[in-house]
Amino acid sequence: xxxxxxxxxxxxxxxxxxxxxxxxxxxxxxxxxxxxxxxxxxxxxxxxxxxxxxxxxxxxxxxxxxxxxxxxxxxxxxxxxxxxxxxxxxxxxxxxxxxxxxxxxxxxxxxxxxxxxxxxxxx
Amino acid sequence: xxxxxxxxxxxxxxxxxxxxxxxxxxxxxxxxxxxxxxxxxxxxxxxxxxxxxxxxxxxxxxxxxxxxxxxxxxxxxxxxxxxxxx
Numbered sequence: 001x002x003x004x005x006x007x008x009x010x011x012x013x014x015x016x017x018x019x020x021x022x023x024x025x026x027x028x029x030x031x032x033x034x035x036x037x038x039x040x041x042x043x044x045x046x047x048x049x050x051x052x053x054x055x056x057x058x059x060x061x062x063x064x065x066x067x068x069x070x071x072x073x074x075x076x077x078x079x080x081x082x083x084x085x086x087x088x089x090x091x092x093x094x095x096x097x098x099x100x101x102x103x104x105x106x107x108x109x110x111x112x113x114x115x116x117x118x119x120x121x122x123x
Numbered sequence: 124x125x126x127x128x129x130x131x132x133x134x135x136x137x138x139x140x141x142x143x144x145x146x147x148x149x150x151x152x153x154x155x156x157x158x159x160x161x162x163x164x165x166x167x168x169x170x171x172x173x174x175x176x177x178x179x180x181x182x183x184x185x186x187x188x189x190x191x192x193x194x195x196x197x198x199x200x201x202x203x204x205x206x207x208x209x
Binding site: 035062072076 | 145146147148152154155179183
Protein backbone atom coordinates (compact mmCIF):
# COMPACT_ATOMS: atom_id res chain seq x y z
CA UNK A 1 0.00 0.00 0.00
CA UNK A 2 1.27 3.47 -0.86
CA UNK A 3 2.70 5.64 1.90
CA UNK A 4 1.69 3.06 4.53
CA UNK A 5 -1.64 4.79 5.01
CA UNK A 6 -4.20 2.86 6.98
CA UNK A 7 -7.80 3.54 7.93
CA UNK A 8 -9.88 1.74 10.52
CA UNK A 9 -13.66 1.91 10.31
CA UNK A 10 -15.56 0.83 13.41
CA UNK A 11 -19.12 -0.20 12.54
CA UNK A 12 -21.64 -0.42 15.36
CA UNK A 13 -24.86 -0.67 13.36
CA UNK A 14 -26.36 -3.73 11.75
CA UNK A 15 -28.94 -4.55 9.08
CA UNK A 16 -31.62 -2.50 10.86
CA UNK A 17 -29.71 0.65 9.95
CA UNK A 18 -28.94 0.23 6.24
CA UNK A 19 -27.15 3.56 5.74
CA UNK A 20 -24.98 3.23 8.83
CA UNK A 21 -24.13 -0.31 7.80
CA UNK A 22 -23.49 0.47 4.13
CA UNK A 23 -21.57 3.74 4.08
CA UNK A 24 -18.48 2.44 5.90
CA UNK A 25 -18.13 -0.26 3.25
CA UNK A 26 -18.51 2.38 0.52
CA UNK A 27 -15.75 4.40 2.14
CA UNK A 28 -13.62 1.34 2.72
CA UNK A 29 -13.83 0.22 -0.91
CA UNK A 30 -12.91 3.71 -2.11
CA UNK A 31 -9.95 3.73 0.27
CA UNK A 32 -8.75 0.33 -0.89
CA UNK A 33 -9.05 1.49 -4.51
CA UNK A 34 -6.86 4.44 -3.50
CA UNK A 35 -4.09 2.17 -2.20
CA UNK A 36 -4.97 2.76 1.46
CA UNK A 37 -4.91 -0.23 3.80
CA UNK A 38 -8.29 -0.74 5.45
CA UNK A 39 -9.57 -2.60 8.47
CA UNK A 40 -13.26 -2.71 9.30
CA UNK A 41 -14.06 -3.62 12.88
CA UNK A 42 -17.63 -4.63 13.72
CA UNK A 43 -18.93 -4.37 17.26
CA UNK A 44 -22.35 -4.32 18.99
CA UNK A 45 -25.11 -4.82 16.36
CA UNK A 46 -22.47 -4.36 13.67
CA UNK A 47 -21.40 -7.98 14.18
CA UNK A 48 -24.67 -9.05 12.55
CA UNK A 49 -23.15 -7.89 9.24
CA UNK A 50 -20.61 -10.69 9.56
CA UNK A 51 -23.31 -13.26 10.36
CA UNK A 52 -23.95 -15.37 7.26
CA UNK A 53 -26.99 -14.19 5.35
CA UNK A 54 -27.88 -11.18 7.48
CA UNK A 55 -26.47 -8.59 5.08
CA UNK A 56 -27.87 -10.22 1.97
CA UNK A 57 -31.06 -8.18 1.74
CA UNK A 58 -29.64 -4.87 2.94
CA UNK A 59 -29.61 -1.99 0.46
CA UNK A 60 -29.62 1.64 1.47
CA UNK A 61 -31.26 4.01 -1.02
CA UNK A 62 -28.74 5.38 -3.49
CA UNK A 63 -26.10 2.77 -2.76
CA UNK A 64 -25.19 -0.65 -4.13
CA UNK A 65 -26.42 -3.71 -2.22
CA UNK A 66 -24.43 -4.21 0.97
CA UNK A 67 -23.54 -7.80 0.06
CA UNK A 68 -21.97 -6.56 -3.19
CA UNK A 69 -19.92 -3.97 -1.31
CA UNK A 70 -18.81 -6.53 1.26
CA UNK A 71 -17.67 -8.81 -1.56
CA UNK A 72 -15.79 -5.95 -3.21
CA UNK A 73 -14.23 -5.09 0.16
CA UNK A 74 -12.94 -8.64 0.56
CA UNK A 75 -11.74 -8.86 -3.06
CA UNK A 76 -9.83 -5.58 -2.73
CA UNK A 77 -7.95 -6.88 0.29
CA UNK A 78 -9.90 -5.36 3.16
CA UNK A 79 -9.77 -7.06 6.54
CA UNK A 80 -12.91 -7.62 8.59
CA UNK A 81 -12.49 -7.99 12.36
CA UNK A 82 -15.39 -9.15 14.50
CA UNK A 83 -15.85 -8.51 18.22
CA UNK A 84 -15.79 -11.85 20.04
CA UNK A 85 -17.90 -10.92 23.06
CA UNK A 86 -20.49 -9.29 20.77
CA UNK A 87 -21.04 -12.46 18.72
CA UNK A 88 -21.13 -14.59 21.86
CA UNK A 89 -23.91 -12.51 23.38
CA UNK A 90 -25.93 -12.85 20.16
CA UNK A 91 -25.52 -16.61 19.86
CA UNK A 92 -23.39 -16.35 16.71
CA UNK A 93 -20.81 -19.14 16.48
CA UNK A 94 -17.38 -18.74 14.97
CA UNK A 95 -16.30 -19.68 12.42
CA UNK A 96 -19.34 -21.60 11.16
CA UNK A 97 -21.86 -18.75 11.35
CA UNK A 98 -19.52 -16.07 10.01
CA UNK A 99 -18.94 -14.92 6.45
CA UNK A 100 -15.73 -15.74 4.59
CA UNK A 101 -12.76 -13.72 5.74
CA UNK A 102 -14.19 -12.59 9.06
CA UNK A 103 -11.70 -12.80 11.91
CA UNK A 104 -12.84 -12.88 15.53
CA UNK A 105 -10.86 -10.64 17.84
CA UNK A 106 -11.14 -8.86 21.20
CA UNK A 107 -10.44 -5.40 22.54
CA UNK A 108 -6.66 -5.63 22.52
CA UNK A 109 -6.53 -6.32 18.80
CA UNK A 110 -8.97 -3.50 18.03
CA UNK A 111 -6.83 -1.11 20.05
CA UNK A 112 -3.68 -2.24 18.25
CA UNK A 113 -5.29 -1.72 14.84
CA UNK A 114 -6.64 1.72 15.76
CA UNK A 115 -3.39 2.84 17.39
CA UNK A 116 -1.44 1.92 14.25
CA UNK A 117 -3.87 3.60 11.84
CA UNK A 118 -3.52 6.93 10.08
CA UNK A 119 -7.07 7.63 11.11
CA UNK A 120 -10.16 5.88 12.45
CA UNK A 121 -13.83 6.52 11.89
CA UNK A 122 -16.82 5.28 13.84
CA UNK A 123 -20.17 4.53 12.22
CA UNK B 124 -5.91 18.24 -17.34
CA UNK B 125 -6.81 18.98 -20.95
CA UNK B 126 -8.38 22.39 -21.39
CA UNK B 127 -10.75 21.94 -24.27
CA UNK B 128 -13.51 19.49 -25.02
CA UNK B 129 -12.28 19.31 -28.60
CA UNK B 130 -8.88 18.04 -27.53
CA UNK B 131 -10.46 15.61 -25.13
CA UNK B 132 -12.86 14.32 -27.76
CA UNK B 133 -9.91 13.62 -30.06
CA UNK B 134 -8.55 11.05 -27.62
CA UNK B 135 -9.12 7.42 -28.45
CA UNK B 136 -9.17 5.61 -25.15
CA UNK B 137 -7.32 2.33 -24.82
CA UNK B 138 -10.19 1.00 -22.75
CA UNK B 139 -13.78 2.15 -22.35
CA UNK B 140 -15.57 1.20 -19.14
CA UNK B 141 -19.33 1.44 -19.12
CA UNK B 142 -20.30 2.07 -15.48
CA UNK B 143 -23.60 3.74 -16.26
CA UNK B 144 -26.25 2.85 -13.70
CA UNK B 145 -23.71 1.98 -11.01
CA UNK B 146 -23.93 3.87 -7.72
CA UNK B 147 -20.95 5.12 -5.71
CA UNK B 148 -18.40 3.58 -5.34
CA UNK B 149 -19.12 1.38 -8.38
CA UNK B 150 -17.66 3.63 -11.11
CA UNK B 151 -14.52 4.21 -9.05
CA UNK B 152 -14.03 0.49 -8.49
CA UNK B 153 -14.57 -0.15 -12.19
CA UNK B 154 -11.97 2.53 -13.00
CA UNK B 155 -9.53 0.90 -10.60
CA UNK B 156 -10.11 -2.50 -12.17
CA UNK B 157 -9.85 -1.12 -15.71
CA UNK B 158 -6.67 0.75 -14.97
CA UNK B 159 -5.05 -2.49 -13.92
CA UNK B 160 -5.66 -3.94 -17.37
CA UNK B 161 -3.92 -1.24 -19.43
CA UNK B 162 -0.21 -0.37 -19.67
CA UNK B 163 1.45 2.74 -18.25
CA UNK B 164 0.56 5.83 -20.29
CA UNK B 165 -2.65 4.31 -21.62
CA UNK B 166 -5.94 6.16 -21.32
CA UNK B 167 -9.17 4.78 -19.92
CA UNK B 168 -12.57 6.34 -20.46
CA UNK B 169 -15.22 5.75 -17.81
CA UNK B 170 -18.86 6.28 -18.61
CA UNK B 171 -20.94 7.15 -15.58
CA UNK B 172 -24.47 8.40 -15.03
CA UNK B 173 -23.61 9.28 -11.43
CA UNK B 174 -22.83 13.04 -11.47
CA UNK B 175 -20.31 12.79 -8.62
CA UNK B 176 -18.10 10.35 -10.49
CA UNK B 177 -16.17 13.06 -12.29
CA UNK B 178 -14.99 14.68 -9.07
CA UNK B 179 -14.53 11.31 -7.39
CA UNK B 180 -12.28 9.97 -10.13
CA UNK B 181 -10.45 13.29 -10.26
CA UNK B 182 -9.61 13.03 -6.57
CA UNK B 183 -8.74 9.35 -6.89
CA UNK B 184 -6.39 10.04 -9.81
CA UNK B 185 -4.52 12.67 -7.83
CA UNK B 186 -4.29 10.36 -4.84
CA UNK B 187 -2.92 7.32 -6.61
CA UNK B 188 -0.77 8.98 -9.27
CA UNK B 189 -2.82 8.89 -12.46
CA UNK B 190 -3.46 11.88 -14.72
CA UNK B 191 -7.04 13.10 -14.75
CA UNK B 192 -7.57 14.40 -18.29
CA UNK B 193 -11.10 15.74 -18.02
CA UNK B 194 -14.76 15.11 -18.67
CA UNK B 195 -17.10 15.31 -21.64
CA UNK B 196 -20.80 15.56 -20.89
CA UNK B 197 -22.72 13.10 -23.04
CA UNK B 198 -26.41 12.31 -23.28
CA UNK B 199 -27.34 11.51 -19.68
CA UNK B 200 -23.87 10.50 -18.59
CA UNK B 201 -20.28 11.71 -18.31
CA UNK B 202 -17.25 10.45 -20.20
CA UNK B 203 -14.33 10.65 -17.78
CA UNK B 204 -10.78 10.36 -19.16
CA UNK B 205 -7.77 9.25 -17.10
CA UNK B 206 -4.22 8.39 -18.16
CA UNK B 207 -2.46 5.64 -16.23
CA UNK B 208 0.45 7.19 -14.36
CA UNK B 209 1.87 4.33 -12.35
